[in-house]
Amino acid sequence: MTSPIQLARTYARSYEASSRKGKGTILDSLTEATGWTRDHARHQLRSQSHQIRAGVSLDAVVDRRRLKPKKFSPHAQRALELVWKSSGRPCGKYLEAGMADCLDSLERHGHLREGRHGYSSSVRKELLDISAATIDRYLRDAKAGDHDDSWLTGTGAGMRASLPRQRMRSLLEPEPGYFLVELLTIATPTGEDCVTVTFTDVEIGWVHTKTFAPGTQDVDMLAQMVRAVPFIVTGVLLPPSVPDSAITTWAEENLIEIHCTSGLRQGRRLPDRAFSGLALPLGTPDATYAAITKANELWAALADRLNYFMPVKNPVGWRPTPSGVRRREYDQPRTPVSRLLASGILCPEQTRELCEKSQRLDIARLTARVEDLKSTLH
The missing domain is CATH 1.10.10 (Arc Repressor Mutant, subunit A)
Incomplete structure (x- = not known):
């Protein structure tokens, strides 16, 4: 040819x-x-x-x-594939930004060891120097042969990638605490509905998700979600149909501001696709509660992977291109936990607890847990 x-x-x-x-x-x-x-x-x-x-x-x-010789060694390429699979198969852009945290976790828990399968300090340096485009190029064959069902890359990932921050400037304080709320209703054979609630912090991308049993009141769901967030919640942005007198009273008692999406300028609707692949095996009441328990274990593992290992970036302004077109400018990608620690809103005890949890988390084990739970719920 x-x-x-x-x-x-x-x-x-x-x-x-x-x-x-x-x-x-x-x-x-x-x-x-x-x-x-x-x-x-x-x-x-x-x-x-x-x-x-x-x-x-x-x-x-x-x-x-x-x-032409390759810039990165075969040992680095093999280690790169391990890091990619262990971190949930992210794209090169986010794997590059989160590479140091992923390597630290894999080394800390023994998945990457000096002298094992060719891994060494020089290989680590190669991985830290690799660019996003090179990551995607080296992983092209691995991605082509990988048939993993990636519908649950991360709970809340779709939301925090499309937060309408530019339309909420008047509502936001320049610190964590303002959350965007998404509700997904799942019908059950008994005629009652399970509701999955996702909280996504607009400033730092922190995500928390929980599925609630049928019959749980909206105000109780919001109260549980607020208590589960490891820092102070100052405001929530709710769907238009949710706020009622009980929620308003609860928010006033807890000094939490409430706004509705309909109060913003018109823009693209927030996505509901984060949970579109979830199929809870709902039948008898016992099966329903067992499925909800497994779903909440899945949300917790996914949220830990997102909050502690997957970086996010925030828009910071606009810049004109030579052709006169305006382009969005973003800050450096950082994980939600690093943004939270840098914000200065935590007390020393909260800071210590977050740092200890970050040290305990094993990203490879988290990903394995996610895969195991997905197989029972999909």
Whole structure:
């Protein structure tokens, strides 16, 4: 099979000697055969002409890229695949930002050891230096052969990727504590509904999720969610249909501001897809409560993986491009727990507890737990 470079070498002499119309015909033929743009085809034809005059052989041109040494060692590539699978198969952009935390956890719990399977301090340095694009390139084959069901990459991941922060500036304090609330109703055979509630902090991306049994009142669900958050909740953004007099009274007693999504300027609707793949085996009341217990174990494992290991980035402004188009600017990606610790809102005891939990968490075990629970609920 003739390669694109070989075709360019074939056409190079005739292209150089042709008229303007003839050159256009050759460009048409070459772009149709190779898929190149006309500019790239023109560049390759001129390059081949120079190489022919310089006496450079075609083999040297074709094999140059294949013979180029890879920047990262085979040991680093194998370790990269382990880190990727252990952290829940994130894209290169977020794996690059969370690489140090993932490596620390894997080393701390013995999944990566010095001298085992080629892992060493030099391999760690390679992994910390690798770029997002290189990560995706090296993992291309692993992703192609991986058939993992990734519908639950992370609870709340879809929400915190699309928070309408630019439309909530007037509501936000520049610190954690304001939460966006999503409710998902799951029908049961008894005619009652289970409700899954997700709290997502708008400033730092902290996520907490819980599924509640049928018959639980909205105000009780909100109260339990607020108590489970490891820092002070100052406000919540609720769907329009949720607030009632009991919730309003509860919020006033607890000094929590309440706003509704309908109070914001119009924009794209918040996604409900975070739980679209969940199939609770709901039948008898006992089966319902057992399924809810397993679902809450799943949410807890996913939230720990997101909050302690998966970075988020926040929009900080706009910048004009040379063409005059405005582009969003973001800050450096950081994990929600690191943003929380840096905010200064925690007391020393809360800081100590979060740091101790961060040290205890094993990202590989979390991911294995997530996979095991998914297999029972999907």
